[in-house]
């Protein structure tokens with residue numbers, strides 16, 4: 001296993017605010033890694049340190065084998081960054097902008113292909129200032145991937161996207177991941193993390209409070225199942241380790257169809273909310 005990003009004991013303080021209070025991370029080459037956490041948890045600060053856009057107070061950081069505090073041009077060209085709010089209102093068109101950025105990279109992708117990938121082909125001739133917020137975010141994504149990066153950072157990439165654009169974007173990320181790009185994303189959408197991430201870290205108050213695969217995070221996979229049904233108009237709920245047996249018993253009791261039966265386990269959102277509420 002090759003490690004794309006290694007972080008040890010990372011700290012960062014802004015005046016009185018301890019934004020990052022000792023974070024350790026290992027992000028493997030080729031994986032999609034999501035960083036989750038409430039507003040102000042320290043996600044952007046951590047990611048910007050990894051990108052080389054912020055200095056750290058203490059700790060070790062290695063990104064593709066380089067300390068981001070000592071970036072080289074060659075290292076920069078191997079990394080793609082999609083910023084949270086790129087609001088540079090441009091008079092240039094989408095195609096001109098993407099082509100222009102392609103010129104900065106030694107192994108740039110074909111601009112028209114990238115425009116197609118982010119679903120902007122029919123807007124390629126439009127000026128950036130004429131685009132909607134979500135369409136501009138897609139331009140940001142195009143600029144993040146145009147250099148064919150080995151490692152792509154995405155800070156809240158789908159904020160402002162409509163549901164269709166989000167699904168399309170997920171497809172784009174899956175395609176990049178399939179081709180071996182390592183992806184580090186922050187998001188507030190737990191369904192996004194669940195759909196895309198191989199592993200997630202939950203950050204709260206500047207620390208990692210949980211880390212793992214979305215399906216097993218916080219003991220999700222082994223948590224009790226909740227069996228719920230309707231009994232003469234009243235909702236009944238049971239938490240159990242053996243939901244199949246419970247359903248079988250109910251099937252006998254109701255002589256077949258159990259009214260309004262549901263069987264659920266904690267969602268990623270349930271586990272996440274519990275994790276971030278746990279006092280420090």
Ligand SMILES: Nc1ncnc2c1ncn2[C@@H]1O[C@H](COP(=O)(O)OP(=O)(O)OP(=O)(O)O)[C@@H](O)[C@H]1O
Nearest residue numbers: 014017018019037038039040041042043044045046
């Ligand atoms: N440039 C700055 N100067 C002072 N304080 C800052 C600065 N940037 C961030 N902070 C503070 O550091 C803490 C962590 O902020 P950060 O932006 O890393 O959080 P975040 O997890 O990315 O939040 P969000 O989900 O809202 O983007 C917050 O308390 C924030 O107010």
